[in-house]
Amino acid sequence: MKLSGSEIIIECLKKEGVEYIFGYPGGAVLHIYDALFGDKKIKHVLTRHEQGATHAADGYARACGKPGVVLVTSGPGITNCVTGLATAHMDSVPMIIISGQVSREYVGSDAFQEADATGITRPVTKHNFLVDSRESIAEVFKKAFIIATTGRPGPVLIDIPKDLTDPKTKINFEYPKKVNLRSYKAPISESKVKIEEAAKLLASAKKPMIYSGGGVILGNANKELTSLVKKLGYPITNTLMGLGGYPATDKQFLGMLGMHGTYEANMAMHDCDILLAVGARFDDRVTGDTTKFCPSAKIIHIDVDPSSISKIIEVDLSLVGETTNILRSLNKAVTPHLKKINKAALKRWWLQIDKWRTKKCLSYKKSSKIIKPQSAIETLYEITKGNAYVTSDVGQHQMWAAQYYKFDKPNRWINSGGLGTMGFGLPAAMGVQLAYPKAEVVCVTGEASILMCIQELATCLQYRLPIKIINLNNRYMGMVRQWQEFFYEGRYAMSYMEAIPDFAQLSSSFGHIGIKIEKPSELKSKLQEAMNLKDRLVFVDIITDQEENVYPMIKSGQAHNEMHLSPTGKDTELA
Amino acid sequence: MNEKRHIISLLVENEFGSLSRIAGLFSARGYNIHCLNVAPTNDESISRMTLVTFCNDQKIKQLAKQLDKLVDVVNVKDLTEETHIEREMLLLKLKCNKSQRDEIKRLVDIFRARIIDVTDTTYTVELTGATEKILAFIESMGKIKIIEMVRSGTLGISRGIDSLENIK
Ligand SMILES: Cc1ncc(C[n+]2csc(CCOP(=O)(O)OP(=O)(O)O)c2C)c(N)n1
Numbered sequence: 001m002k003l004s005g006s007e008i009i010i011e012c013l014k015k016e017g018v019e020y021i022f023g024y025p026g027g028a029v030l031h032i033y034d035a036l037f038g039d040k041k042i043k044h045v046l047t048r049h050e051q052g053a054t055h056a057a058d059g060y061a062r063a064c065g066k067p068g069v070v071l072v073t074s075g076p077g078i079t080n081c082v083t084g085l086a087t088a089h090m091d092s093v094p095m096i097i098i099s100g101q102v103s104r105e106y107v108g109s110d111a112f113q114e115a116d117a118t119g120i121t122r123p124v125t126k127h128n129f130l131v132d133s134r135e136s137i138a139e140v141f142k143k144a145f146i147i148a149t150t151g152r153p154g155p156v157l158i159d160i161p162k163d164l165t166d167p168k169t170k171i172n173f174e175y176p177k178k179v180n181l182r183s184y185k186a187p188i189s190e191s192k193v194k195i196e197e198a199a200k201l202l203a204s205a206k207k208p209m210i211y212s213g214g215g216v217i218l219g220n221a222n223k224e225l226t227s228l229v230k231k232l233g234y235p236i237t238n239t240l241m242g243l244g245g246y247p248a249t250d251k252q253f254l255g256m257l258g259m260h261g262t263y264e265a266n267m268a269m270h271d272c273d274i275l276l277a278v279g280a281r282f283d284d285r286v287t288g289d290t291t292k293f294c295p296s297a298k299i300i301h302i303d304v305d306p307s308s309i310s311k312i313i314e315v316d317l318s319l320v321g322e323t324t325n326i327l328r329s330l331n332k333a334v335t336p337h338l339k340k341i342n343k344a345a346l347k348r349w350w351l352q353i354d355k356w357r358t359k360k361c362l363s364y365k366k367s368s369k370i371i372k373p374q375s376a377i378e379t380l381y382e383i384t385k386g387n388a389y390v391t392s393d394v395g396q397h398q399m400w401a402a403q404y405y406k407f408d409k410p411n412r413w414i415n416s417g418g419l420g421t422m423g424f425g426l427p428a429a430m431g432v433q434l435a436y437p438k439a440e441v442v443c444v445t446g447e448a449s450i451l452m453c454i455q456e457l458a459t460c461l462q463y464r465l466p467i468k469i470i471n472l473n474n475r476y477m478g479m480v481r482q483w484q485e486f487f488y489e490g491r492y493a494m495s496y497m498e499a500i501p502d503f504a505q506l507s508s509s510f511g512h513i514g515i516k517i518e519k520p521s522e523l524k525s526k527l528q529e530a531m532n533l534k535d536r537l538v539f540v541d542i543i544t545d546q547e548e549n550v551y552p553m554i555k556s557g558q559a560h561n562e563m564h565l566s567p568t569g570k571d572t573e574l575a
Numbered sequence: 576m577n578e579k580r581h582i583i584s585l586l587v588e589n590e591f592g593s594l595s596r597i598a599g600l601f602s603a604r605g606y607n608i609h610c611l612n613v614a615p616t617n618d619e620s621i622s623r624m625t626l627v628t629f630c631n632d633q634k635i636k637q638l639a640k641q642l643d644k645l646v647d648v649v650n651v652k653d654l655t656e657e658t659h660i661e662r663e664m665l666l667l668k669l670k671c672n673k674s675q676r677d678e679i680k681r682l683v684d685i686f687r688a689r690i691i692d693v694t695d696t697t698y699t700v701e702l703t704g705a706t707e708k709i710l711a712f713i714e715s716m717g718k719i720k721i722i723e724m725v726r727s728g729t730l731g732i733s734r735g736i737d738s739l740e741n742i743k
Pocket residue numbers: 393394395396397398420421422423445446447448449450472474476477478479480
């Protein structure tokens with residue numbers, strides 16, 4: 001088959017089973033767009049900003065596990081993608097970004113719309129390629145898909161000079177079945193001896209704790225994790241990225257841990273004697289002060305990335321490999337040791353945990369005058385029966401969504417945990433909705449965050465994406481204001497949102513429906529009304545209590561047992 | 576914090592961008608590069624890099640893992656962990672008047688260096704050896720004026736049959 005460079009690119013994507021491309025055209029990719037014109041198999045989604053395209057592809061990938069594909073032009077096209085790439089890179093999301101480059105003869109000459117795409121994106125991609133010949137396009141694509149989707153996944157960029165996509169020059173095309181990637185290390189499989197050692201250690205615990213992260217979601221290891229945890233009868237907590245990896249409504253689940261984690265999860269982390277970490281990377285928002293992290297615990301760490309082991313916290317036993325495989329082996333290995341578990345000690349541990357639970361750390365003052373943001377999320381949870389896909393932006397609303405929406409299934413909670421990118425929520429929701437057209441997709445956002453990618457409302461109209469935007473409108477960059485209240489004596493420098501648009505009108509001008517909710521008494525009915533509009537995007541602008549803070553909170557540099565549960569200060573004494 | 580000198584040997588794909596990927600990793604993760612040498616090997620698809628950095632034990636382990644994770648890196652080894660040989664080459668252009676010539680020749684003899692270029696007013700000297708020897712030689716120049724100094728950076732190889740390629 002003789003094909004042009006552009007046709008080769010499209011064939012490669014088809015061979016990889018790509019159904020959507022998220023993109024934005026421009027000079028350097030016009031040949032590719034021309035080849036794509038009228039194609040029946042691959043659907044192109046035109047976003048309204050390249051950042052939106054990257055987040056949409058990212059949301060798609062997080063929801064369905066397939067790599068998200070982005071197509072953008074050179075220069076400003078690719079520089080607009082940098083935030084999206086960094087976001088995906090931090091959270092290990094598989095993505096392929098195809099960027100046009102100026103023709104080879106102009107590379108390095110400061111040509112019109114030339115930017116050093118591979119140079120700029122090197123630190124925010126898992127790998128990147130500058131294609132230097134037509135003959136190598138297919139091989140580069142094959143390599144890119146392998147690298148993006150295996151081991152610890154991540155975004156891979158392919159930069160293609162325009163002349164290579166010229167429709168006039170055609171060459172033989174064959175998609176390689178195999179490529180040589182000698183320097184790319186496949187995850188190793190862990191030795192039986194170490195698995196056995198881990199099983200014994202786990203069974204010897206008197207105060208065990210399991211802490212799982214995004215690696216469980218990315219590695220589709222939720223079933224294996226759940227069966228291990230059930231079998232052991234041990235308590236488990238999830239990181240912000242790991243929510244849904246274990247059913248949140250199960251009684252062994254202690255809630256999220258970390259800076260805004262629950263009292264019981266953080267206290268159990270602090271006091272445990274054996275900690276099993278699965279697909280988690282000991283992020284500083286999780287560990288707090290590392291010198292006071294799990295002071296009396298032996299730590300076992302399962303991860304697909306060898307460089308995650310002992311990066312932040314020195315661990316006692318590491319199991320490196322695909323999370324599912326390791327958990328499966330561990331499940332088997334642990335069975336003969338179950339009878340050795342000290343039942344009395346475990347019972348005492350659960351009694352202690354139940355005591356911590358009586359603190360009811362997520363309770364909050366209800367109000368009949370002003371809508372409490374927490375109650376907005378609780379109501380959303382009730383109405384959607386916990387079945388929605390929830391994306392979020394960054395700030396207080398993100399933490400409340402994580403705390404009050406209980407995720408029983410993986411891939412339902414989609415947020416920028418690592419980079420903390422405001423503007424992520426709406427475009428990510430578009431990707432999720434395209435992956436699951438029938439599903440309820442909700443974007444929980446704040447009045448500051450939503451404006452960062454508001455232009456995507458136009459995309460939502462074009463593709464009829466019936467997303468429900470839940471805007472917790474506190475007229476503040478709430479999270480910034482909270483820090484200023486705590487650490488800067490209430491000097492709210494630049495965290496007040498003046499000149500906030502009328503979001504209901506704004507969304508109707510984009511062709512959508514806008515609803516404003518101001519009274520607690522109408523919260524449920526109006527939210528229900530919005531959710532009932534199944535085939536329309538509805539922007540639900542909820543006016544919330546302006547100065548509500550997110551609790552519990554571990555301030556930076558403090559330990560897990562030094563939480564603040566209320567405005568009155570520290571609350572470390574045991575109940 | 577107990578910083579030690581480490582000689583890191585790397586085999587990398589001889590591909591566009593490999594060097595900046597590695598250099599970028601050092602700057603992004605806050606590691607220093609004391610010296611760096613890159614050159615082709617007998618396998619034309621692979622380059623060998625030798626890199627000297629100062630860091631503590633915990634950081635060096637993490638660095639090796641991060642380097643290994645780069646797609647272009649075929650193999651990594653910390654040569655200082657085992658018996659190895661290291662060499663560096665120094666080219667030194669010295670300003671010398673008649674009266675200094677004997678002194679320079681004497682030092683060249685002592686250090687087993689070689690004079691590789693001579694003009695009316697200059698000597699250019701070549702010396703190979705481990706870093707300490709290079710430093711000692713430079714030190715011994717005393718009042719002699721150094722016009723230009725070029726060092727290759729450290730090169731290293733393990734002793735015996737071991738080689739970087741066949742670890743895998
Ligand atoms: C792109 C970007 N810029 C700045 C920040 C820092 N930041 C974190 S939260 C926040 C405020 C978010 O305000 P809003 O969206 O209204 O959410 P709220 O905290 O009020 O719920 C800011 C500015 C960020 N996370 N991302």
